[in-house]
Amino acid sequence: MKHSPTYRTSWAFLLSALALLAFADIEVSTLDPWGEVGRMVLGVLTPNFIGLDELALAVVMTVAFAFLGVVLGAGAGFALAFFFHFRVIRMGCAFVRAIHELFWALIFLQVLGLNPITGVLAIAVPYAGTFAKVFSEILEEADLTPLKALPFGTSHLSAFLFARLPIVWSHLRAYSGYRMECGLRSSAVLGFVGLPTMGFHLESFFAQGQYSQAAALLFLFYGLIATLRWWLRPRLLWLYALGSLFVIYSPITLSWANIVRFFTNDILPSPLRGQSEAGIEALGRWGLDLFMEEALPGAVNTLVLTQIALVATGMVTLLWFPLVSRHFLGRGGRAVGHLFLVVIRSTPEYILAYLFLQLWGPSMLPAIVALALHNGAIIGHLVGRYSNEIELRPDAPRGLDRYGYEILPRIYGQFLAFLFYRWEVIMRETAILGILGVRTLGFYVDSAIADIRMDRMVFLIGITALLNIGVDGFSRRLRRNLRLTTTAKVN
């Protein structure tokens, strides 16, 4: 019997991940990998809100950076959506969103220094690329018939305001709200590279083993995300914008000399700098060395880790989605399930990976577990919600039989679509987790920055972006070949 393409693809992914796992470095290198867990659990149970004003300020900062970054990104993305039929715009957007916001932060730190603009742009630039793509899709799918009956001579702007905007408005709003949640996570993580958001404090709490303080900060963050739909009101946007500007404001002295030097000197391959005699040969050797010794091993590790994390994410998803599915749990059980998934998915994978790294030491293991938990919680939520639309016959089997025979076959296509849609997101995260010590591309980017070699940094980030665009294209082809479509936008 010939199996379906979906079946064969699933096995191919599972087996390749298992094979790669045999070669991957997943060693636990700490002497007492579980010793710290007890103290972490204790910290979670006894959150310490002493010094609340400082914690609150970190949360407010996190919101302010997220808000300004997302608003700026949404505005730019909205404008770009009108030019999305130009190939150059499409490619530019694909490129900027292929680079993780932490990488953008690292770049802007070099150019602009440690100031608020760096934080805002680090979120706004990649988000603009994503917003442009999604907004243009929304505009494309909207009903065009109302344009037909407009009186002769109506201006383009008036036509757009009345016959286009009202139709897409609710979609634009819903997607922007969803991105605000992502923006809060991005903003929190920016603290790990020195901006005054939550990550900054979390890092020092973790480093000093102050788990009660860390727990308190995380609880504040979860509360913020859980109540997002009550406080993020369109009418209050201008208030938040002003407030955010006020909060993050600090006197900035931008050094033009620095900016100019970055673009005209720092990012030039080192053989091209200084003496003009360097020649093609030196440049070739520079490129080849960098490629063979850093880009290639980094890319291989990134791909290996991505593949394992993707399959692990899939397994976690299939395990967790019943927690929010009405076919398996009652109202009370689902409420607990929801809370659990919200907490896991609201914790940025970078923070999860950082935690596991403290426990197990540097290897691929902390990254795999962090990515699988975070992304599994996100896709599990979507798949669970999708499963709730299924109507079962009254005498349908229960328990494991119901899972295997009734639900799984019905959700499997949607599940794969969500998973492959998230593939490039997982890869972007995989690259970034290199900063924590796993030898993915981020590791080499981080070392280049530590050595103040911006030419290498830019080269390696470029490679990362291209790899990501490649995976995105592959995923899109795979989804098309397997005829998988998602009903929700997940990024």
Place this chain on the structure above:
Amino acid sequence: MTLFKLAGTHVGYHGVSVLKDITLSIDPGEKVALVGPSGAGKSTLLSTLYQQRGEGTALVPQEYALVKNLSVFHNVYMGRLNRHSALTNLLTLIHPLKKQIASVQPMLMEVGLEEKSNTPVGELSGGQQQRTAVARALYQGGDVVLADEPVSSIDPVQSRTVLNLLHSHFNTVVLAMHDIPLALDFAERLIGLRDGRVLFDRPSGGIVAEDLDDFFLST
């Protein structure tokens, strides 16, 4: 002086011809009904006419072309978007002035929707939506109206009211109709279409509905 003039016109989509060798002209003041089985090319002929003379022409498309999440007021106001600046239109979109609401109200009274000014069009019945589309054309005004099955979802009594309105507000009226008795009552000239060709084009006086039965039944 003629308003519309087609001479041996062909129209096709994706290589399939919908209108074949159409020759006709319509003068100001004429009341014309296009009749024929569905798929005969009535809608395509109406849009061909609209392309020929869009200025000063109001259109009532078959699918109404309403924005469902805007109110009835806003949808009717859209008939005059070209008479205001984009800024005025933006402000009206956000918060209409009393003056503007009052200017739309007479049209809503004509079609019996005066209570529905603030209701989103998506919450209206099919017939109410169609009357909103008619009100928009009335509000737009001008000399000519091109209406594609403008009373298809409206009950017989109101159908007559709506057709009367179109005839009294516009000097030249071109309607696509499938209801032959109604078309005969209102139009002065009947153009019969089938398979994209003009089968007949004559004054409606003297025709009775039964005369046209063959036209619809025979293949």
